[in-house]
Amino acid sequence: xxxxxxxxxxxxxxxxxxxxxxxxxxxxxxxxxxxxxxxxxxxxxxxxxxxxxxxxxxxxxxxxxxxxxxxxxxxxxxxxxxxxxxxxxxxxxxxxxxxxxxxxxxxxxxxxxxxxxxxxxxxxxxxxxxxxxxxxxxxxxxxxxxxxxxxxxxxxxxxxxxxxxxxxxxxxxxxxxxxxxxxxxxxxxxxxxxxxxxxxxxxxxxxxxxxxxxxxxxxxxxxxxxxxxxxxxxxxxxxxxxxxxxxxxxxxxxxxxxxxxxxxxxxxxxxxxxxxxxxxxxxxxxxxxxxxxxxxxxxxxxxxxxxxxxxxxxxxxxxxxxxxxxxxxxxxxxxxxxxxxxxxxxxxxxxxxxxxxxxxxxxxxxxxxxxxxxxxxxxxxxxxxxxxxxxxxxxxxxxxxxxxxxxxxxxxxxxxxxxxxxxxxxxxxxxxxxxxxxxxxxxxxxxxxxxxxxxxxxxxxxxxxxxxxxxxxxxxxxxxxxxxxxxxxxxxxxxxxxxxxxxxxxxxxxxxxxxxxxxxxxxxxxxxxxxxxxxxxxxxxxxxxxxxxxxxxxxxxxxxxxxxxxxxxxxxxxxxxxxxxxxxxxxxxxxxxxxxxxxxxxxxxxxxxxxxxxxxxxxxxxxxxxxxxxxxxxxxxxxxxxxxxxxxxxxxxxxxxxxxxxxxxxxxxxxxxxxxxxxxxxxxxxxxxxxxxxxxxxxxxxxxxxxxxxxxxxxxxxxxxxxxxxxxxxxxxxxxxxxxxxxxxxxxxxxxxxxxxxxxxxxxxxxxxx
Numbered sequence: 001x002x003x004x005x006x007x008x009x010x011x012x013x014x015x016x017x018x019x020x021x022x023x024x025x026x027x028x029x030x031x032x033x034x035x036x037x038x039x040x041x042x043x044x045x046x047x048x049x050x051x052x053x054x055x056x057x058x059x060x061x062x063x064x065x066x067x068x069x070x071x072x073x074x075x076x077x078x079x080x081x082x083x084x085x086x087x088x089x090x091x092x093x094x095x096x097x098x099x100x101x102x103x104x105x106x107x108x109x110x111x112x113x114x115x116x117x118x119x120x121x122x123x124x125x126x127x128x129x130x131x132x133x134x135x136x137x138x139x140x141x142x143x144x145x146x147x148x149x150x151x152x153x154x155x156x157x158x159x160x161x162x163x164x165x166x167x168x169x170x171x172x173x174x175x176x177x178x179x180x181x182x183x184x185x186x187x188x189x190x191x192x193x194x195x196x197x198x199x200x201x202x203x204x205x206x207x208x209x210x211x212x213x214x215x216x217x218x219x220x221x222x223x224x225x226x227x228x229x230x231x232x233x234x235x236x237x238x239x240x241x242x243x244x245x246x247x248x249x250x251x252x253x254x255x256x257x258x259x260x261x262x263x264x265x266x267x268x269x270x271x272x273x274x275x276x277x278x279x280x281x282x283x284x285x286x287x288x289x290x291x292x293x294x295x296x297x298x299x300x301x302x303x304x305x306x307x308x309x310x311x312x313x314x315x316x317x318x319x320x321x322x323x324x325x326x327x328x329x330x331x332x333x334x335x336x337x338x339x340x341x342x343x344x345x346x347x348x349x350x351x352x353x354x355x356x357x358x359x360x361x362x363x364x365x366x367x368x369x370x371x372x373x374x375x376x377x378x379x380x381x382x383x384x385x386x387x388x389x390x391x392x393x394x395x396x397x398x399x400x401x402x403x404x405x406x407x408x409x410x411x412x413x414x415x416x417x418x419x420x421x422x423x424x425x426x427x428x429x430x431x432x433x434x435x436x437x438x439x440x441x442x443x444x445x446x447x448x449x450x451x452x453x454x455x456x457x458x459x460x461x462x463x464x465x466x467x468x469x470x471x472x473x474x475x476x477x478x479x480x481x482x483x484x485x486x487x488x489x490x491x492x493x494x495x496x497x498x499x500x501x502x503x504x505x506x507x508x509x510x511x512x513x514x515x516x517x518x519x520x521x522x523x524x525x526x527x528x529x530x531x532x533x534x535x536x537x538x539x540x541x542x543x544x545x546x547x548x549x550x551x552x553x554x555x556x557x558x559x560x561x562x563x564x565x566x567x568x569x570x571x572x573x574x575x576x577x578x579x580x581x582x583x584x585x586x587x588x589x590x591x592x593x594x595x596x597x598x599x600x601x602x603x604x605x606x607x608x609x610x611x612x613x614x615x616x617x618x619x620x621x622x623x624x625x626x627x628x629x630x631x632x633x634x635x636x637x638x639x640x641x642x643x644x645x646x647x648x649x650x651x652x653x654x655x656x657x658x659x660x661x662x663x664x665x666x667x668x669x670x671x672x673x674x675x676x677x678x679x680x681x682x683x684x685x686x687x688x689x690x691x692x693x694x695x696x697x698x699x700x701x702x703x704x705x706x707x708x709x710x711x712x713x714x715x716x717x718x719x720x721x722x723x724x725x726x727x728x729x730x731x732x733x734x735x736x737x738x739x740x741x742x743x744x745x746x747x748x749x750x751x752x753x754x755x756x757x758x759x760x761x762x763x764x765x766x767x768x769x770x
Contacts, residue, residue, distance in 0.1 A: 043301025555588020
């Protein structure tokens with residue numbers, strides 16, 4: 001024993017010569033909030049790992065909580081970068097609907113509405129208007145799905161994650177900071193990034209609403225010191241900084257980001273401590289919403305860490321072997337429970353309403369798959385009656401599987417819509433609509449809308465019953481009225497009497513049965529009774545007292561339609577795909593009344609025919625979605641016979657309308673029972689946010705109708721020559737709809753060259769036999 005004492009003293013002396021605490025040196029990383037600028041955190045973490053600098057604890061706020069939680073869940077910085085470069089991530093953070101995760105089950109045909117306001121009306125007739133926040137449906141499910149395995153592996157204790165983790169939230173009613181250290185990892189992150197006026201708060205299991213932790217502490221070095229007491233703190237700040245003087249030249253550009261993080265405290269550069277390292281990436285020119293600049297932001301974080309690398313290595317002498325780190329990461333991930341989903345629970349509504357919502361979740365086998373859960377979640381979210389839904393995925397040891405619970409809240413049972421069109425031609429229109437929804441065992445909805453204008457007037461009312469199930473379907477009785485008056489709508493460069501002295505109106509009463517077999521697809525059975533009434537002239541010279549000819553056509557129709565639509569816009573789309581295929585049968589009776597312009601007597605006859613119509617358009621984004629080209633194809637084959645005269649045959653025939661204003665002019669060469677058309681579209685940026693849009697189409701009429709010497713319709717037995725349609729112009733997307741100005745060419749005597757401009761959505765209800 002006496003011989004060992006000198007050796008122990010010698011070893012202690014040697015230890016005193018080593019850097020203080022090197023063998024036990026622990027490192028904590030603090031990641032601030034800052035919206036999209038928080039992507040720079042990934043670049044910093046990449047540099048730390050590549051140089052073997054340890055990360056023993058991690059704390060994040062707001063966007064820093066997302067990056068920190070992913071790291072604590074076992075994701076490497078490179079895996080995070082790959083994730084954030086995907087289109088799916090962009091949809092999460094921007095709230096854009098994901099094309100392949102949106103159902104057409106409840107989607108009506110596009111309306112000209114630009115404003116949609118939801119109101120929650122209770123039994124005492126008290127109203128609550130919903131605010132327009134970022135749509136968080138994609139984000140919530142992505143967080144639950146991505147972070148559930150790591151949380152289960154840690155038994156919902158953040159100290160047992162791959163790296164011990166904390167994230168901050170704010171409780172605004174008592175004005176307290178909340179340090180989240182256990183429970184659902186996805187909930188903790190979602191709370192921490194609930195920026196007021198951007199993301200809606202979620203109700204936590206304890207009943208509280210929490211908000212962005214950056215409100216009270218955007219750079220929580222004090223929390224790191226209190227919770228983990230590391231030897232060294234690495235603090236990465238991407239939040240707003242105070243300016244020495246007012247930035248007059250940049251204030252407009254900075255305003256949005258500043259308001260987004262209003263109230264977040266300014267980082268204290270000295271709070272990392274004397275032996276800590278403060279990293280401030282140079283993010284001048286970046287805003288809090290620039291999530292599409294992933295590469296640039298991560299590179300900025302990388303550069304800032306590289307500049308501090310010498311100091312980092314000097315103050316942190318302990319190193320971590322990167323291969324050993326990867327083995328530990330893989331071992332942690334492998335220890336998570338298998339993705340076995342055994343149960344779905346819906347809560348937050350009345351018992352019968354919860355039962356209705358739960359029926360959207362269907363097993364594909366004995367247990368659920370993650371795809372089953374995702375499909376049910378987005379099916380439920382397809383109606384904004386359930387917009388306030390929040391998913392939680394938690395492992396249940398007793399059932400040896402994950403349980404998904406969905407917190408569903410009624411969002412709006414009354415929705416009001418409004419829209420308008422202003423034009424350089426007399427096409428101005430006003431649209432208003434209202435919808436009321438009532439949920440018990442089934443969801444019932446009643447809608448009414450009206451369009452008022454000089455050229456087009458219309459109204460529609462419907463009542464809908466939605467039935468959930470493996471194949472959700474609905475039954476919807478509907479009444480629709482349309483009226484088009486083509487007088488004085490021929491444009492700037494002349495008029496043609498035959499094309500302008502046309503008034504058409506149709507009324508249809510019927511019902512639809514719709515089924516949504518998968519994402520974005522819908523199959524419809526349409527049955528109805530119709531009444532068409534057309535007034536027109538048969539000669540090119542008339543007076544103000546001339547009595548026009550009239551054709552009334554009444555009967556019944558039945559159709560089966562398949563539709564799939566993932567276009568990104570109602571009008572002037574630049575991405576996505578739309579396919580519509582319809583088979584329609586028509587049976588009716590024509591009643592022709594002679595006017596002053598006819599040489600034919602009035603009479604009646606019956607008509608029956610079958611019509612096939614197919615439309616396909618698709619877009620291909622280029623150069624980072626800034627440019628896009630697309631194609632358009634349409635085929636119509638109809639067995640429609642000739643009516644009393646040529647004009648009545650043309651007014652009833654299908655219409656080729658490739659451009660937004662094509663329906664606003666009556667052109668004989670664009671109306672035919674049989675035609676085929678193809679077209680190309682190309683869109684590119686122009687002077688910032690403007691889009692230069694170019695479109696060209698050609699269509700060929702087969703066995704076209706022509707007017708004979710006796711005003712009757714004559715069907716030719718051949719193909720007509722191809723006809724050209726072209727458009728070039730500028731489009732700007734405004735909050736109330738597109739602002740567009742186009743130069744147009746139509747291959748028709750009624751309208752050749754014209755200039756057309758409009759503000760708002762130029763959309764009309766479908767004709768009765770379309």
